[in-house]
Every structure is written in C-alpha cells, then in structure tokens.
Amino acid sequence: xxxxxxxxxxxxxxxxxxxxxxxxxxxxxxxxxxxxxxxxxxxxxxxxxxxxxxxxxxxxxxxxxxxxxxxxxxxxxxxxxxxxxxxxxxxxxxxxxxxxxxxxxxxxxxxxxxxxxxxxxxxxxxxxxxxxxxxxxxxxxxxxxxxxxxxxxxxxxxxxxxxxxxxxxxxxxxxxxxxxxxxxxxxxxxxxxxxxxxxxxxxxxxxxxxxxxxxxxxxxxxxxxxxxxxxxxxxxxxxxxxxxxxxxxxxxxxxxxxxxxxxxxxxxxxxxxxxxxxxxxxxxxxxxxxxxxxxxxxxxxxxxxxxxxxxxxxxxxxxxxxxxxxxxxxxxxxxxxxxxxxxxxxxxxxxxxxxxxxxxxxxxxxxxxxxxxxxxxxxxxxxxxxxxxxxxxxxxxxxxxxxxxxxxxxxxxxxxxxxxxxxxxxxxxxxxxxxxxxxxxxxxxxxxxxxxxxxxxxxxxxxx
Amino acid sequence: xxxxxxxxxxxxxxxxxxxxxxxxxxxxxxxxxxxxxxxxxxxxxxxxxxxxxxxxxxxxxxxxxxxxxxxxxxxxxxxxxxxxxxxxxxxxxxxxxxxxxxxxxxxxxxxxxxxxxxxxxxxxxxxxxxxxxxxxxxxxxxxxxxxxxxxxxxxxxxxxxxxxxxxxxxxxxxxxxxxxxxxxxxxxxxxxxxxxxxxxxxxxxxxxxxxxxxxxxxxxxxxxxxxxxxxxxxxxxxxxxxxxxxxxxxxxxxxxxxxxxxxxxxxxxxxxxxxxxxxxxxxxxxxxxxxxxxxxxxxxxxxxxxxxxxxxxxxxxxxxxxxxxxxxxxxxxxxxxxxxxxxxxxxxxxxxxxxxxxxxxxxxxxxxxxxxxxxxxxxxxxxxxxxxxxxxxxxxxxxxxxxxxxxxxxxxxxxxxxxxxxxxxxxxxxxxxxxxxxxxxxxxxxxxxxxxxxxxxxxxxxxx
Numbered sequence: 001x002x003x004x005x006x007x008x009x010x011x012x013x014x015x016x017x018x019x020x021x022x023x024x025x026x027x028x029x030x031x032x033x034x035x036x037x038x039x040x041x042x043x044x045x046x047x048x049x050x051x052x053x054x055x056x057x058x059x060x061x062x063x064x065x066x067x068x069x070x071x072x073x074x075x076x077x078x079x080x081x082x083x084x085x086x087x088x089x090x091x092x093x094x095x096x097x098x099x100x101x102x103x104x105x106x107x108x109x110x111x112x113x114x115x116x117x118x119x120x121x122x123x124x125x126x127x128x129x130x131x132x133x134x135x136x137x138x139x140x141x142x143x144x145x146x147x148x149x150x151x152x153x154x155x156x157x158x159x160x161x162x163x164x165x166x167x168x169x170x171x172x173x174x175x176x177x178x179x180x181x182x183x184x185x186x187x188x189x190x191x192x193x194x195x196x197x198x199x200x201x202x203x204x205x206x207x208x209x210x211x212x213x214x215x216x217x218x219x220x221x222x223x224x225x226x227x228x229x230x231x232x233x234x235x236x237x238x239x240x241x242x243x244x245x246x247x248x249x250x251x252x253x254x255x256x257x258x259x260x261x262x263x264x265x266x267x268x269x270x271x272x273x274x275x276x277x278x279x280x281x282x283x284x285x286x287x288x289x290x291x292x293x294x295x296x297x298x299x300x301x302x303x304x305x306x307x308x309x310x311x312x313x314x315x316x317x318x319x320x321x322x323x324x325x326x327x328x329x330x331x332x333x334x335x336x337x338x339x340x341x342x343x344x345x346x347x348x349x350x351x352x353x354x355x356x357x358x359x360x361x362x363x364x365x366x367x368x369x370x371x372x373x374x375x376x377x378x379x380x381x382x383x384x385x386x387x388x389x390x391x392x393x394x395x396x397x398x399x400x401x402x403x404x405x406x407x408x409x410x411x412x413x414x415x416x417x418x419x420x421x422x423x424x425x426x427x428x429x430x431x432x433x434x435x436x437x438x439x440x441x442x443x444x445x446x447x448x449x450x451x452x453x454x455x456x457x458x459x460x461x462x463x464x
Numbered sequence: 465x466x467x468x469x470x471x472x473x474x475x476x477x478x479x480x481x482x483x484x485x486x487x488x489x490x491x492x493x494x495x496x497x498x499x500x501x502x503x504x505x506x507x508x509x510x511x512x513x514x515x516x517x518x519x520x521x522x523x524x525x526x527x528x529x530x531x532x533x534x535x536x537x538x539x540x541x542x543x544x545x546x547x548x549x550x551x552x553x554x555x556x557x558x559x560x561x562x563x564x565x566x567x568x569x570x571x572x573x574x575x576x577x578x579x580x581x582x583x584x585x586x587x588x589x590x591x592x593x594x595x596x597x598x599x600x601x602x603x604x605x606x607x608x609x610x611x612x613x614x615x616x617x618x619x620x621x622x623x624x625x626x627x628x629x630x631x632x633x634x635x636x637x638x639x640x641x642x643x644x645x646x647x648x649x650x651x652x653x654x655x656x657x658x659x660x661x662x663x664x665x666x667x668x669x670x671x672x673x674x675x676x677x678x679x680x681x682x683x684x685x686x687x688x689x690x691x692x693x694x695x696x697x698x699x700x701x702x703x704x705x706x707x708x709x710x711x712x713x714x715x716x717x718x719x720x721x722x723x724x725x726x727x728x729x730x731x732x733x734x735x736x737x738x739x740x741x742x743x744x745x746x747x748x749x750x751x752x753x754x755x756x757x758x759x760x761x762x763x764x765x766x767x768x769x770x771x772x773x774x775x776x777x778x779x780x781x782x783x784x785x786x787x788x789x790x791x792x793x794x795x796x797x798x799x800x801x802x803x804x805x806x807x808x809x810x811x812x813x814x815x816x817x818x819x820x821x822x823x824x825x826x827x828x829x830x831x832x833x834x835x836x837x838x839x840x841x842x843x844x845x846x847x848x849x850x851x852x853x854x855x856x857x858x859x860x861x862x863x864x865x866x867x868x869x870x871x872x873x874x875x876x877x878x879x880x881x882x883x884x885x886x887x888x889x890x891x892x893x894x895x896x897x898x899x900x901x902x903x904x905x906x907x908x909x910x911x912x913x914x915x916x917x918x919x920x921x922x923x924x925x926x927x928x
Binding site: 012046047056061062309310311312315318327330331334335337338339341346350375377379407409413414416417420421429430431432433435436437438439440443444446447451458 | 476508510511514519520525526528633763773774775776778779782791794795796798799800801802803804805810812814839841842843871873874875876877878880881882884885891893894895896897898899900901902903904906907908910911915922
C-alpha cells in the first residue's frame with residue numbers, strides 16, 4: 001500500500017526531508033504532499049538583507065528551487081498558500097486552510113488531509129516587542145520574502161531615517177543594507193553590546209565597525225514604543241530618547257514556531273522547540289520534526305538549544321528524509337557556529353562564549369590575539385582578532401570568536417571542528433593547517449592563538 | 465653551571481628553538497649560540513616568489529626578525545656567515561668556519577665550539593638535476609634570499625624567455641612571477657601533470673590555470689641539459705625539443721640537509737631526514753633536530769615523510785625549545801596539508817592523494833563536487849572544486865583537494881582537521897560549519913562533498 005507523507009512547511013527543512021524521502025522511495029511506495037502557507041517554497045531567508053541592500057538584484061534569486069521542480073522532477077505535491085491549522089494525531093490527519101494567496105491566514109474552510117508519516121517543519125516566529133505601536137505601518141519584520149519586497153517598496157519612497165531594533169545578526173545586516181540606501185540609521189538594543197553571542201571585548205569591535213559605518217548606536221536602552229505620524233511610523237521611543245524614524249526594522253531574533261505541534265500534544269522542550277531524537281523523530285510514532293521549529297543539543301554545554309539557521313534546517317531535514325526513506329541518519333547536535341558580515345568586517349563565533357561557559361560550569365580562560373589574514377609582507381594582509389576560550393582545568397577549547405577584515409571569519413570552521421572534537425588548545429598548536437604567504441602568516445592566526453592560550457593556561461597552573 | 469646550547473641554522477626551526485629555550489631559561493642558566501652560514505636569519509623562503517614577482521617590494525620585508533633582535537632582546541648569540549662543517553659527538557663540539565660573507569663556504573680555518581645541548585636545524589638542499597650545464601650562469605635556484613635578489617638582478621637585464629624546471633609549488637609560483645615580469649615562460653616537468661601531490665583530475669585543473677596564464681607546458685618530458693650561449697644559459701634541452709631561454713629557474717623540490725648530522729653518526733631515516741621522536745630528540749643524548757632536515761610521521765599513512773615547510777619548521781623548533789627549556793611539548797606529525805596560489809586560482813590539499821592512499825593499503829574512493837565560494841546569488845561567488853578521498857571499507861576521510869578561485873583554498877584546513885581526527889565522510893555531513901550568504905552556500909562546499917562521498921560509498925556498498 002502506498003504510504004502518505006505530509007510535510008508542514010515548504011522551506012529548507014521540509015523540502016529537504018521531502019526530497020530525501022523521495023530519493024529513496026518511489027511515488028508508488030510513498031506519496032508526498034507538502035503544505036506551505038506562503039507564496040514561495042525553498043527560499044533563502046538569510047539572503048533578505050542582501051536583497052534589501054541591493055547586492056542581490058531580484059527576489060527570484062533567493063528561491064533555490066522553483067515549485068514546479070518539486071512537482072515535475074521529484075513528484076512532490078507541493079501546495080503553496082496552504083496553511084496547516086491543526087494536527088489531529090488520533091485521526092492521523094492535518095487540517096489545511098487556503099490562505100488565498102495572502103500568506104496571512106484569511107478565509108477558506110479547512111479540509112482534512114490524512115497522513116501516515118508527518119514532518120513538522122513550521123520554522124520560526126520572529127520575536128516582536130510587546131510595546132505600543134508595534135503594528136504601525138512602516139514597522140517591518142525580516143522573515144519572509146514578502147517582508148523583503150515590502151521593505152524594498154518602502155525604500156522606493158525615499159525614507160530618510162531608519163531605526164533598527166535589535167543588534168543580532170539580522171539587525172546588523174539590515175542596518176548595513178539601510179546605510180547602503182543612504183538612510184541615517186540608528187540601532188536600539190537593550191543589551192550593552194551588539195551580538196550578545198560574542199564576549200564583550202569582541203562585541204565592542206563590532207560596535208566600532210557599526211559606528212565606522214555611520215550607524216548611531218543606542219545600546220543598553222529599553223524600547224518603549226512606536227509613534228505614529230500620518231498613518232505611518234514617525235518615531236521610536238526608548239527609555240532615554242525619541243528617535244525620528246520613517247522606517248523601522250525589527251531584528252529581535254526568532255523562537256521556534258511550535259504552537260501547532262504543541263497544541264496537538266507533540267512534546268516541546270524548555271526552549272519551546274519541538275523535542276526530537278537524533279534521527280529527528282518526535283516522541284509520537286511516525287511524526288518527525290526538523291528545522292527552526294525544533295530544539296537540538298549543544299555539544300559543549302550538553303544543554304538543549306534552538307538555533308534558527310538554514311544550514312541546520314537543511315541537515316535536519318535531510319536526516320528526517322533519509323530515515324523516512326528507510327535509511328539511517330542522525331543529526332549530531334550543534335556547537336553554535338555563526339558568521340556574519342558587517343560592512344568591511346567579518347564576524348564569527350563557535351562553541352560557548354565566556355558567559356555561556358560559566359553558566360555551563362566551566363572555568364573559562366580567554367585570550368585574544370591580533371594577527372593578519374596573510375603574511376604581513378604580502379599585499380592585502382588584513383588585521384584580524386581571534387579569541388579562544390579554554391577550560392582552565394582541562395585546557396579544552398570551549399569556544400572561539402573572530403572579528404576582522406576580509407578573509408578572517410571563515411577560519412572559524414577550523415575552530416568549530418576543534419571544538420567538535422574536544423581538542424585542548426595545546427593539542428591544537430600541532431594542527432597541520434595550510435600555510436603559504438597569500439593565505440596566512442607562517443604562524444596561522446588559529447595556531448598563534450592556540451599557542452598563546454596554552455601558554456596562558458600554563459602560567460595560571462604555575463601560579464596555582 | 466651554565467649550560468651551552470648550540471644551534472646549527474638560523475632560520476625558522478633553529479631560531480624558534482633558541483627563542484623558546486630562552487623564554488624558559490635565563491642567560492645565567494643557558495648560554496645560546498646560533499650559527500647561520502648565510503647573511504640572514506629567520507627569513508621567509510616561501511616569500512621569494514613574491515619578491516621576484518613584485519608583490520613584495522623589499523627583500524628586508526621577508527626577514528621576520530632582524531639579527532640584533534636575537535642578540536639584544538633575547539640574549540641569543542647569533543653568528544651570521546658562520547658555517548658548521550663538522551659535529552663531533554665525542555668532544556661535544558662543532559667546527560665552525562667563517563664563510564666570509566659569501567654564504568658559500570669559502571676560506572677561514574674552522575674553530576671548535578663546545579655544546580652541552582645541540583639543535584640541528586640545517587634545513588633542506590634544493591634538488592638539482594644531474595644533467596650537463598646545470599652550473600651555467602643564468603640557471604637559478606630558489607632557496608635563499610640571495611637567490612631571490614640574484615633573480616631580481618637578472619630580471620633587470622630584461623630577459624625575454626624563461627624556462628622553469630619542475631611543476632611543484634615553487635615552480636608554479638615562480639612561473640607566475642616571471643609572467644608578471646612579461647617573460648614568455650615555459651615549464652618542463654617529467655611528470656604528466658603539475659603538482660603531483662594532487663590527483664590527476666585536480667592536477668589537470670592546475671594545468672589549465674597555467675595555460676590560461678600563458679605558460680607553455682611541456683609535461684611528461686625528460687630534461688636533458690642546459691646549453692650555453694655567450695657565457696650564460698641560452699637554451700634548455702629536453703628529450704623532445706630545445707627551448708630558448710635567457711633565464712632558467714629550478715623548482716625541483718628539496719631534500720633534507722642531513723649530511724652533516726649523518727657524518728657525525730646521528731641516525732637518519734629512509735627519507736634521508738634526521739630521525740627524532742615526538743619531542744624532537746635524536747637518538748643521541750642532548751642532540752635535537754627540527755625543521756626541513758628531519759623526517760616526521762604522516763598521521764594517515766603512518767609512514768615517515770620529509771616535508772619542507774616553514775610552518776612545520778616553526779612548530780618543531782618550538783617543541784625542541786620548550787623541551788630544552790625544561791617544559792614538555794611534542795610534535796604530533798603531519799597530514800600533508802599544503803596550499804598555493806597560481807594567479808587567479810587557489811590550490812590546496814591535505815591527507816593522502818588517491819595514489820598515496822593505494823600505496824598505504826587503503827581502497828580509496830574519490831568524489832569531486834563543483835560548488836561556489838559564496839551563496840550563488842551573492843556577488844563575488846566564485847567556482848571551486850572540492851575532491852574528497854575516502855576509504856571504501858570504513859568511510860574514513862583519507863584526503864582532500866581543492867582547486868578554485870579566490871576564497872576557496874583555505875577551507876582545506878577544515879578538511880585537515882577532519883583527516884586529523886579520522887572522521888568518516890558520513891560524520892562530516894553533520895559538522896557545524898559557518899553559514900551566511902557572503903561566505904558559503906547554505907550547503908557549504910565541504911558539507912556537500914562529504915554528503916556526495918557518503919552517498920557514493922553507500923551506492924558501492926549496495927552494489928556489493
């Protein structure tokens with residue numbers, strides 16, 4: 001008998017799961033229906049800041065696979081504008097409502113669609129501040145391609161001042177995009193630094209980069225509300241000031257969109273992400289979950305985390321799909337690697353920050369080393385700072401951060417693999433990393449930092 | 465009583481050892497004398513092609529530490545133009561001769577200098593072809609800074625045609641440098657491809673890059689000799705043709721410069737490199753060796769290898785120096801990581817090539833993936849090809865190679881660490897590598913290649 005796989009959510013995780021399952025089971029064995037409430041499937045939300053900034057010319061460039069590819073080449077029945085509003089685990093069916101092309105819910109009576117296997121890939125919900133005026137026109141989120149095009153339209157009306165609320169990756173990328181359009185941009189965040197996943201000293205470098213770019217920073221400042229002026233947003237009010245604004249972008253991060261699953265009785269964890277095992281199975285037989293809506297384990301802290309990132313979504317979707325297809329695959333957890341570009345600067349991190357390490361019960365020792373991306377004498381050598389955070393007792397690398405110019409940040413991957421393998425900083429000093437003058441000083445920045453950190457730990461040991 | 469440490473060779477390995485030993489033991493406890501036969505200590509030989517090519521403007525830029533720094537700041541008695549011509553292990557002394565500033569041996573009576581501890585860091589000797597005319601003026605090596613300045617001088621006389629003999633890293637870098645000077649450049653190599661440490665398919669990409677640059681390739685062709693014309697080189701003769709040449713550069717690699725040690729009875733291995741343990745001790749009490757003159761172990765093949773590279777030299781010197789200083793350090797061996805730039809292309813490798821894997825008794829399976837350095841839609845995304853070589857039986861990553869445009873090759877370090885930890889390609893598909901559109905497609909090239917290689921291994925298993 002043909003099994004029926006229903007996928008809720010047509011983005012990275014959902015469509016990876018569907019594609020992998022199809023790869024292993026033909027249409028006669030597995031029917032696949034995917035419901036996506038929006039107008040696009042399989043797009044790069046991470047690309048939106050570059051669409052808005054103008055580096056990417058066309059919204060279609062962000063669509064990695066067109067809907068007809070799924071239908072025609074993979075025999076996946078992808079239905080756009082179709083929102084799943086309920087999961088009934090007893091009936092083994094989902095209720096689907098036509099969003100009428102608005103993507104916002106809207107009319108249409110729900111009809112029930114049965115499933116044998118179910119993949120919940122409902123993504124994330126952007127955090128919205130609980131302050132007056134948040135619904136005022138001119139206050140934009142950065143979540144869907146429609147958000148991106150709406151922002152582009154707004155920019156066509158030549159706004160002069162923008163306020164970005166939130167100093168995380170998306171907030172910073174959006175601040176840069178708006179500066180590129182010639183706007184005066186202010187950034188408001190309750191935290192004392194941008195990118196709170198970095199240590200304070202490295203975050204301060206990012207703050208400098210933003211100021212250099214011309215962004216006015218209001219850090220450690222509580223948002224109080226949005227003021228209207230002529231039917232659109234006119235100002236942002238914080239505890240200390242009122243910032244005139246023709247445009248507001250919210251970049252306050254996201255949380256797992258797990259309400260639908262939770263309402264159906266599928267267990268969610270303390271992060272509010274859906275709980276799964278390494279094979280992406282929920283505790284309900286035949287129900288899988290993947291992507292921004294799930295929680296996973298941080299391999300260093302051992303704690304559950306929910307990190308919304310396309311790369312995890314793709315991997316988890318692939319794992320679910322292989323398992324549904326009859327193969328074996330497991331998602332091994334994460335080490336919290338992230339990277340971003342802020343104008344001429346590159347920023348990256350992996351593992352635990354000093355604060356996270358303390359919370360996880362380690363005794364972190366941090367060392368920052370200033371180095372260059374190439375041999376100092378080679379043209380184009382750029383400054384970069386690398387920080388390593390090691391456990392005082394064991395010397396184990398707990399985390400690392402990089403802030404530097406072009407050619408710096410992707411080196412974080414080496415550190416991510418070192419964290420993954422629980423290397424000590426002393427062991428890392430022996431790593432066989434590539435060297436040639438156009439690519440690295442003879443002591444690679446990673447190696448120098450490992451060496452200096454190992455030295456610092458030895459000094460601490462001698463001191464007792 | 466003050467111990468006396470003698471260091472033979474004032475470059476990366478020798479001076480790292482001296483500096484580390486000094487770091488841990490004061491002048492009253494350890495007297496350090498370093499003998500360097502040339503005119504420079506602690507310089508970057510790897511930078512010579514860029515000096516010749518013009519990217520580096522001044523030969524002094526390649527000197528990482530000036531001699532007086534060692535004397536004045538580190539209390540290391542560095543003696544330039546001083547060649548050690550004999551080691552007497554019974555007398556615990558070395559015979560030193562003044563090279564009279566020529567760097568080439570020359571006059572002067574040797575005097576004996578006693579040691580308690582000895583570091584042999586005599587570097588490598590460039591291979592020279594055993595053919596008629598190799599001593600003809602106009603045939604240059606690329607080993608010392610003096611070679612570099614001699615070549616620059618020769619280029620001042622506006623030669624028109626150059627022949628590079630040898631298609632390894634240095635040969636290719638020199639070919640590019642000569643093209644930059646407007647010369648017509650031919651490259652001759654007995655091998656069928658440039659960079660024989662790459663698989664043939666990846667080597668072919670490098671050959672294409674060279675042709676694109678305008679270099680005429682004569683591969684698979686035996687060198688027969690050099691012809692003189694008016695007191696200088698006039699042509700290069702191969703088994704198939706005679707190539708007119710105003711200038712010849714030899715880039716035939718190097719071998720460990722271990723003759724001095726061997727003559728003294730210090731054991732050398734099958735690679736002709738001096739044998740040491742992980743702490744860089746030779747089998748003679750109090751005698752250490754480090755850098756291009758030693759052999760080390762390849763962590764994948766388990767076989768001894770001699771790889772002349774500044775990064776290994778520095779690390780090994782550091783290890784020797786820490787141990788001499790009373791600390792503990794060990795050099796863990798290598799995985800054969802290397803990187804190079806050939807005009808607009810970047811080339812890197814780590815681990816074993818297919819041929820090396822076969823020789824080491826593995827059953828290698830290779831998969832090549834074409835990808836881009838950034839998200840396809842992000843400006844500046846460049847093509848790159850990644851090859852992984854995995855063991856059929858275990859799925860273990862044995863080696864990897866990258867050929868691509870700017871931003872490709874330094875990713876080899878991730879693969880080097882994966883090889884180091886004996887990861888399987890399946891395990892690698894789960895690695896938490898950084899993702900943002902300016903740095904990587906959502907499936908990082910390393911992850912895609914791991915995935916495709918894992919898939920290929922699975923197909924082979926199914927086929928039985």
